[in-house]
Amino acid sequence: MNITVVGTGYVGLVSGTCYAESGNEVVCVDIDERRIAQLIEGKAPFYEPGLEELVRRNVKEGRLHFTTDVSYAVAQSMVSYIAVGTPMNATGAADLSAIFKAAEDIARAVTGYHIIAIKSTVPVGTNDRVREIVNRVAKHRIDVCSVPEFLKEGSAIEDFMRPDRVVIGSLSDQARAILREIHSPFVRTDNPILEMDPKSAELTKYASNAMLALRISFINDMANLCDAVGADINAVRRGLGSDRRIGSSFLFPGIGYGGSCFPKDVQALIHSASENGLDFALLAAAESVNMRQKRLIPQRVKQHFGDDLSGKVFAVWGTAFKPRTDDMREAPSLVVIEELLRAGAQCRVHDPEALENARKYFGDRVTYHKTNYEALKNADALLILTEWNEFRRPNFQRIKNELKQPVIFDGRNLYDPDLMKALEFRYYSVGRHPV
Incomplete structure (x- = not known):
């Protein structure tokens, strides 16, 4: 399959490289000329174990390419993944301007039936807004889908190549079939490909990160209580994690979570709830605990x-x-x-x-x-x-x-x-x- 990945940040570069590793012809696009030049030389712009070696091998074997020309990349592809940044703005909402720009650029460049698959983490309803944009400018049919990523920094290659699940959000049977085929090499151990509507796919990503953030803030607050009463959080954690309904993952106390995902996604989900008249007090409390920690x-x-x-x-x-x-x-x-x-x-x-x-x-x-x-x-x-x-x-x-x-x-x-x-x-x- 010929694939375009727009954005060579953490998600885009890992995704594009892993798609190439599974045998696809992949062109990764970015507006940063220095970054593209660096990648053409086989150098990753950030540290992720195993990534640079994988980039070099797939560049050498001719499956992975890099360019600043989105039209060139899209013209020879059937599927374009959008993996650009969605930073948090002053209100806590996700800034989607790069998503919309990428979608419009892809729509103008398509030469036949095309799938736009949004891999960036985006608020519920973004898929609908992207569909409106592409329908205004495209001369060919485009299906807009949501294929969220579930990568952990430090183990992203393993997470992509052997995922717990693949989520495909689509309203099109044709797009679902093609995306299922692209992702089937990664789930040979019978982990599921979950097919759903785009809104559910968008929320699945946020719900996953929010739940993990909640667990971290919960165990940190329990650790603070242990300090106050003279208990040992390690003993409490073992007792808690031994319950099969709870498990031990993400129940390690520390000094709070960070990174590009949890803080931004928790804020974005709180903002989305507020826009729909809901007070997501539980997540707001988790965020407060994290800042205090x-x-x-x-x-x-x-x-x-x-x-x-x-x-x-x-x-x-x-x-x-x-x-x-x-x-x-x-x-x-x-x-x-x-x-x-x-x-x-x-x-x-x-x-x-x-x-x-x-x-x-x-x-x-x-x-x-x-x-x-x-x-x-x-x-x-x-x-x-x-x-x-x-x-x-x-x-x-x-x-x-x-x-x-x-x-x-x-x-x-x-x-x-x-x-x-x-x-x-x-x-x-x-x-x-x-x-």
Whole structure:
């Protein structure tokens, strides 16, 4: 199948590359000439495990192509996926201008029957609005469908190639049959292809992310209650997750969720509910809990060292919002580091992949270090903000020797409090007794 993917951001590039890997001829389109030039050379513009190797292989084997010319790409394709950004605007609504522009550009370029499949996360009703746009300008029949993505940064290739489910929202039997064929190689283990109307498909994506956000905020609030009453959140989590009706996924306490999806999608769903006269109080509460949780570490630091942190130096391990990505959008580290800087502290920052992105946020207000141990030198305490694997089994004696005093604020509960006590660290974690 000849496929066009409009947008080479996270979703578009991963999707286009995986479609090519399954044997399709794929042309990825972007307006960013530098990015396209970089991709033609086989270089991914962001970090995702395994992606760059997959891009290079499919470019070399002639299945994956990159261009800035949408007309050229669409003219030789039957299916065009729209995977452009839908950032949150000032009201919390999704900005759909890039979606509408891409749809119009595709509609003007088609040379015969065509399918536009919206892969970007969009509010319910977007499919209808796109259909109105293409019907105004297209000279050939176009079916507009919704095929939302369910990718996790850090494991996106695996998620795409072996999805829990594929969702196809379409009003056209012809489009459904073609999209089913494109996605059938990815569900050979009998995971379902779920066919539904476009509105239900649009809401399925938001509902999935909202539910996961709710679980994270719930377990974080439970962790705060454990702190208040002297319970252990790990014991509570195990008891909770052992219930088959609940399960243990996304029930790990920490310092809040971030990234490009959860914060934006929760806001967009709240906004959509409001537009339809509904008060989605449950999601609003989850969002409030998440914002409060991001301030937990600065609060703990000030409780230990005092409100005035002038002259204090802190080593920060991890700035990405999660491991195995360089993405810092809405990351808890942004809130933590800003609050420490406002209180007069200095920060020595390390992240295995996100240091260049950290520079874009903090400039020369912090120092950047290539290794985690280098960041420890002459620091008053260590702050762990991202659960990278290389942080899980560190050399504790070296940490102790490098720090001015053996104090760790662990926002991801990486270490055993009993071990920290035995090693004579002052150790603060989330929902467990400080030692």
